Amino acid sequence: MKDLRLHNYWRSSASWRVRLGLNLKGLPFEYVAVHLLKDGGQQNSDAYRAVNPMRTVPTLEWTEADGTVRRLSQSLAILEFLQDHAPSPSLYPEDAYLRARARMLAEYVNSGMQPMQNLSVLQRIKAELNGDDKAWGAYWNTRGLEALEKMVQPTVGRFCVGDSVTLADVCLVPQLYGARRFALDLSPYPTLLRIEAACAEHPAFQASHPDRQPDATPG
Ligand SMILES: N[C@@H](CCC(=O)N[C@@H](CS)C(=O)NCC(=O)O)C(=O)O
Structure with a gap:
């Protein structure tokens, strides 16, 4: 490879x-x-x-x-x-239950949130249904973040599942970045914000941040 x-x-x-x-x-x-x-x-x-x-x-x-x-x-x-x-x-906890929890949290984002506010979905809601694409995206983000805030509680440490970065953090942090584009109030999710802050100190999260990529444009 x-x-x-x-x-x-x-x-x-x-x-x-x-x-x-x-x-x-x-x-x-x-x-x-x-x-x-x-x-x-x-x-x-x-x-x-x-x-x-x-x-x-x-x-x-x-x-x-x-x-x-x-x-x-x-x-x-x-x-x-x-x-x-x-x-x-490893991005996957050793323990089978914790590994499944990390996957579960990742799927909240991967299948429960991101597809509902994907660009092509929002474009069709606006163009075909004359709908409010921003309100639609905000709704699905809010619903998912409420669930995540609750569902991280049994496993949270420094990160979503204990004190090591897992798949759950890898999905959560980009989703929070995206949620801000819908002008959501994130204050009801203090645990998620604390995890995001911990991730922000990690060099891999810093290097991969959208704003640092070669095609990033201001605004
Ligand atoms: N489940 C897919 C989602 C991929 C996806 O939807 N990517 C978005 C950007 S985050 C995209 O390419 N959207 C293009 C479009 O909707 O036209 C994955 O995890 O890779």
């Missing part, structure tokens, strides 16, 4: 999850920017659809020793692959 290339977008939460995984595991990668808003969304171009027919970022691509190019999409599948490739530091 060499020449890792990550097709991603600075402000995409799912992209940030994979940048986090790569940084946490110390795996260098080439940053391939896919602008989700330019040119009608570069994720919709024929060139990118050949890379990822689902038209979403991230996609991780690499070259095997025999020259075969391989690709993976879906951030949680990519993270699991990275975990198998580079087991330390």
